[in-house]
Amino acid sequence: MQKNKLKNPFKSANHKHKKCLQTALAAAKKHCDAFGLRLTPIRYRVLELVWQNHAPVKAYNILDQLKLAKSSAPPTVYRALDFLKEEGLVHKIESLNAYIGCDNPQEGHKSQFFICDDCGTVAEIADPDIRYLLRKKAHQFGFKIKDEMVEIKGHCQECRGSAE
Amino acid sequence: MQKNKLKNPFKSANHKHKKCLQTALAAAKKHCDAFGLRLTPIRYRVLELVWQNHAPVKAYNILDQLKLAKSSAPPTVYRALDFLKEEGLVHKIESLNAYIGCDNPQEGHKSQFFICDDCGTVAEIADPDIRYLLRKKAHQFGFKIKDEMVEIKGHCQECRGSAE
DNA sequence: AATGTTACGTTATAATGTAACATTTTCCAT
DNA sequence: ATGGAAAATGTTACATTATAACGTAACATT
Numbered sequence: 240m241q242k243n244k245l246k247n248p249f250k251s252a253n254h255k256h257k258k259c260l261q262t263a264l265a266a267a268k269k270h271c272d273a274f275g276l277r278l279t280p281i282r283y284r285v286l287e288l289v290w291q292n293h294a295p296v297k298a299y300n301i302l303d304q305l306k307l308a309k310s311s312a313p314p315t316v317y318r319a320l321d322f323l324k325e326e327g328l329v330h331k332i333e334s335l336n337a338y339i340g341c342d343n344p345q346e347g348h349k350s351q352f353f354i355c356d357d358c359g360t361v362a363e364i365a366d367p368d369i370r371y372l373l374r375k376k377a378h379q380f381g382f383k384i385k386d387e388m389v390e391i392k393g394h395c396q397e398c399r400g401s402a403e
Numbered sequence: 404m405q406k407n408k409l410k411n412p413f414k415s416a417n418h419k420h421k422k423c424l425q426t427a428l429a430a431a432k433k434h435c436d437a438f439g440l441r442l443t444p445i446r447y448r449v450l451e452l453v454w455q456n457h458a459p460v461k462a463y464n465i466l467d468q469l470k471l472a473k474s475s476a477p478p479t480v481y482r483a484l485d486f487l488k489e490e491g492l493v494h495k496i497e498s499l500n501a502y503i504g505c506d507n508p509q510e511g512h513k514s515q516f517f518i519c520d521d522c523g524t525v526a527e528i529a530d531p532d533i534r535y536l537l538r539k540k541a542h543q544f545g546f547k548i549k550d551e552m553v554e555i556k557g558h559c560q561e562c563r564g565s566a567e
Numbered sequence: 568a569a570t571g572t573t574a575c576g577t578t579a580t581a582a583t584g585t586a587a588c589a590t591t592t593t594c595c596a597t
Numbered sequence: 598a599t600g601g602a603a604a605a606t607g608t609t610a611c612a613t614t615a616t617a618a619c620g621t622a623a624c625a626t627t
Contacts, residue, residue, distance in 0.1 A: 315618080369536055383557045
């Protein structure tokens with residue numbers, strides 16, 4: 240059993256994300272520079288809007304924000320999100336139809352998400368044990384994995400504090 | 404490591420599902436009888452329509468089928484699907500916005516899905532190892548799981564046969 | 568300058584899902 | 598059996614999520 244680098248992704252998600260937002264944006268720039276990709280103003284702005292939460296953000300919510308500065312339409316947002324997804328800079332949470340920033344673009348963007356139903360915070364982990372097990376199971380019946388969605392709902396430690 | 408009862412859920416999914424459709428419908432009836440639930444004609448019909456595929460079926464596709472017999476509107480379908488989901492008789496595949504029959508209502512309806520991108524077939528497994536591992540990981544940071552979504556996309560053995 | 572390519576603008580519409588309220592059906596206690 | 602509550606369905610309208618289709622701008626290459 241390998242160790243998980245993130246001890247408590249919820250704890251680490253807590254507050255002062257002006258800092259982690261800056262870090263994420265800088266990382267994104269670096270990533271795009273490295274691969275000759277264009278992190279255009281729209282894409283940058285969308286990424287920024289996604290990162291302003293550790294909770295998933297909806298496409299039309301982003302669109303509303305964009306509209307504050309300038310008339311915009313759905314394709315603008317979806318195109319930017321597609322680009323960012325492609326590069327692993329954001330993930331779509333399928334069970335919420337919403338998007339969340341990822342600070343680990345290089346890692347191949349296969350992650351597992353733990354979503355707190357109370358505060359909405361999402362913790363992303365990239366756990367090799369889970370991935371190994373899924374691959375092993377798939378292999379048992381000749382299934383070749385191309386993509387993985389693991390979204391776990393529940394209650395995080397902080398939110399359980401008061402209730403339990 | 405515990406054994407998985409289903410050796411190859413894809414193989415078992417192959418054709419002649421007139422049979423398994425009948426079985427599933429009978430099981431659903433039995434389940435509802437046992438719990439004093441009303442498997443009304445609409446609910447029965449929707450379940451039947453879902454079960455006519457081993458691939459996920461979309462709500463509006465079901466609606467179109469219902470309309471053939473009688474004028475119907477979206478709430479009719481979604482209500483029936485909600486009931487069936489509640490009872491574990493169908494599952495929603497979140498990443499496809501589509502629904503698939505489940506023949507194991509009693510089992511607590513926590514399953515993992517392997518979805519073939521080529522033929523659309525979905526294999527459902529209820530694997531204790533995966534669930535155990537997810538719980539273990541969650542426990543490490545105090546997360547209490549309420550619901551689980553595990554949807555794995557790729558290519559099944561049959562579809563890989565020709566290509567590889 | 569002509570062409571190619573990528574990103575973006577714009578309009579319209581498709582696809583998915585729900586709110587709200589009216590009506591009908593079923594259940595069951597009397 | 599029957600009247601009243603609860604459950605299920607009908608109906609209309611609308612909200613939300615996503616994409617198609619086509620045109621234009623900006624910039625690079627030849």
